[in-house]
Amino acid sequence: MRAVGPVGSRAVALVAVAAFGLAACSSSSKTSSSTATSAGSSGGGGGGGTVKLGFFGALTGPNAQLGINIENGEKLAISQYNATNPKTKVTLDPFDSQGDPSQANNGATKLINDKVVGVLGPAFSGESAAADPIFESAGIPNVSASATNTKLAENGWKYFHRVVADDSLQGPADADYLAKTLHLTSVAVIDDNSTYGKGLGDAVRGQLTKVGAKDVLDDHVDPNGADYGSTVNKIVSSNATAVFFGGYYDAAGRLVKQLRAAGYKGVFMSGDGSEDARFVSDAGGSPAEGAYLSCPCADVTSESSAASFVSAYNQMFGTPPQIYSAEAYDATNFMLAAIKGGNTTPSAINKYLGDSSWKGVTKTVKFQSNGNIAGGTIFVYKVESGKIVQIGTTS
């Protein structure tokens, strides 16, 4: 026994000090936010003052990148808006959901208590299913830039919107593209068993048989797993001419890498969850070559009409816009247009979102009554020389 005594008490003291330090820091950050609150409540009546727009999505945790992209789009839109010295200024009120549906109620109540007039988010489908009923009954308009699960639009919600086409559009469009455009008729459909991946995979499976193609293999991989060898073996022995993967880029990258290592030569296609430069790097470069990716999101980095957005984004965050940043930018600008027009209450903003349209950098945003975007295009990308290049649309 060494004399751990004094060391022990010192360590306890240290922890206590650290705890107080934490408390002090957080209370200082709180003061700044509470001044914002008071400013906001004074100007709620329209004309002058400040209102808050919420953000709801993962900023930490394993799936944070998507949330960060979206929040960046919103940040940029708000800062550009405030720079024009509008009558009603807007501040951003973010909630980090960590992508965890059990945080959804907490986040929704928090944003409602903060008196936000609109919310960008929730980012993921799972947390949307949990949080949207609360926004609905509190009457807070929410616009998601990335939740694509079909069922979300089937609840009769009036305050729910999304600026991207849902999986019921993307899945069948992908199946059509494989069967009709590429003329590949025996397809292995693999998914990662997540809410998103399985939803997309099932939509593809459903459409394949309708267009005369065969769904020769269904398999579900663990997105956290390292070894997709058994799935690869099945694909190889099924003689599928194409593989569709419903899931996110890192699992997609690993799958295509192991497929190519096993000598598989067929076409690889995946959805918007994989439409990210990291898909190519996770695959180790060349294995991803020639892969098709679909997304309801448009690549704006190459479009001249969006050039000012791209350069402003680059300047603010030091990277070109990534997946769903542009959609988030459009969605935020739509809400900001409502506020600029003097609609500073949640219900007025919601009415504006329902009645008007917004010409954004990705497309013209117009909502249907169930909250889905009108029209909705699925863009197709292809990996060419290590870059993801937009090659057209599915139709």
Add this chain to the structure above:
Amino acid sequence: MTGVEQKPARRADGPREDLRRVGRGWNRLTGRAGRRWRRLPIPVKAVVVLVVYLALAILVPSNPVAHVMAPQSGWSNVLSEEIGVYVLMAIGLNVVVGQAGMLDLGYVAFFAVGGYSIGILTTHDHLNFWEILPIGIAAAALAGLLLGAPTLRLRGDYLAIVTLGFGLIISQAATNLNFDGGAQGISAIPHPPSIGHIKAFTYGVTDFKPYWYLVLAGIFAAIWAVRRLERSRVGRAWVAIREDEDVAELMGVPTYKMRLWAFAIGAAVGGAGGVFFATQANHIDPTLFSYQVSILVLAAVVLGGSGNMAGVVLGAFLVVWLPERFRGFDKYRILVFGLALVVMMIFRPEGLLPSRRRRAEMSEPASGGGMGAPLVAPTLEEAEA
């Protein structure tokens, strides 16, 4: 059991010893209070409990408290959906780990059974919350019996790995099967039907205080039930098993049956937690039932003081509340949580509020292979230093 006093302190110097003395004083105080409490007539007890309940129900979710406790969250929701549910689960797991001394790393399985019971029965069979609560509890207890019957013959660490396996299987099976919504989960789980038009019993989506009253009542009921068991023949059998299973067996304690009991009761409380959670969350999917939940509840039990009711309640509160309170540091909160676990185990391994009995056991290490046994007999360490 004689208590700590008789065991001479290994080294009577420095602030460590002071700490111990304070600890002993606290133990004596609570012991005396406990004895006095038990002598009170039942109506008096009932009034005291009611007053405590009302105080907790009304004061804790109030705005000034919320401002201090969780300025960056929806406090009443955090209370009812997370803190309350974790407290319930910690009480349940404490029966298994703290009382009967079995290490269960798959406790989330029972939480899932409760959650899916209400998810499936409300959306398919249109039963309401009040009808499902007992069904969910019974289903979880049954799951406990089914899992426990084959596995509880295993000892210590083997039980731990088997329960860990079950915890993993349950979320994976929930993902793979279709009757429970698969990976999509179950949405639009109804809230409990409101009672009359009283605000305190109206279960909506924006005001979470009624849920807190409900969950708090559940916690009180669980504490009462578990307390009664602890003080019964069953509870004494658990302690005997925890201390030395072989001796207990020799003395005629039906160890297997008693362990099975502990497992089922722990499971039932976890199932109640699942029902309370799902009715508030409105949406469940398999990602909510990951094995991290098991680890977190176990951490709550050990951190608070395995075997002591007040301790595990405190532990569960801290495990949920600290990360929520320090949201500004969300980047570092898991790191801090992990380090805090290590620091706690080094400086106060018996937990923040240790059980008096457990404390005594810890300072006179038990023989046998249970989880209470020391890493290496302390006599050895002394011989070396």
Add this chain to the structure above:
Amino acid sequence: MNFHSFVAEFWPSTVDGLVIGFIYALFALGYTMVYGVLKLINFAHSEVFMIGTVAMLGVINVFNIHHAQSGLALVGLLLVCAVAAMIGSGGVAVILEFVAYRPLRRRGSSRLAALISAIGMSFALQEIAALWILKRRDSRPLPSIMGHNVVFTIGKAQVTTDDILVVVVSLIMLFGLDRLVGATKLGRGIRAVAQDPETATLMGVNLDRVILYTFLIGGLMAGVAAVLFEVHYSYTQFNVGQLPGIKAFTAAVLGGIGNLRGALLGGLVIGLLEFYGSSLFGTEWQNPVVFLVLVVVLLFRPTGILGESLARARA
């Protein structure tokens, strides 16, 4: 049940299952040795492995390697990676012992307390890797430093150079460790402590030193496992060790925890089960199949297939 798929993929499944099985076996040694000596589940061992993969990523970045290597360059690179990963993993294992376990032993804490402390370290190490070393939470690719060149085929299965590397290196390490524990002074000390720490101390075995070496050896093996894992899968992530860690621990328990040969057997059984189970029931049932088999085996052989026996290993 899909027997057709099982038959069609039998040989590829067998080859892949054995390869991952050897990696599990090496990884499992750390669990099994620490358990044998301390009767403690070293929950943070998965992070020991993770640090090994991260160290290898560091080496690859330092040498600025983007493509598969061959010949002497490959051998040299593999050796440098192995040394770096072993230093990383072994170092973390030793730090674990000093920070999370030794202070607890000194205070005569219970094994439950040590388990929680290990869980705490596991969280902390994952976060340190995510926040400061990898600086992100999604996976980070490494270049495949070794081409997948087919050496020969069995049935429809292609056996590649990296498969052979995994098997050969694992066998050498396992054999070496078996000799170390069976035939050296340190090994005798380890066995003595595993058998009866009290008596061992009285006989002049330095308990702390033996425990430290046990952690170190487990860490070194995890480092080698990490390099083999990277050669085969080439990616890392802050939680890359978690799932393989649970599998490796299961392998240790299945074979008979504390038993070195049991770890090998357990690893191979788990590896094969994963692949056979996947082809029979679908990949989504891979993990449930593994754990169900574990439960069934433990019911009939409560101490694993070969039984617990670090203490009884023959000299």
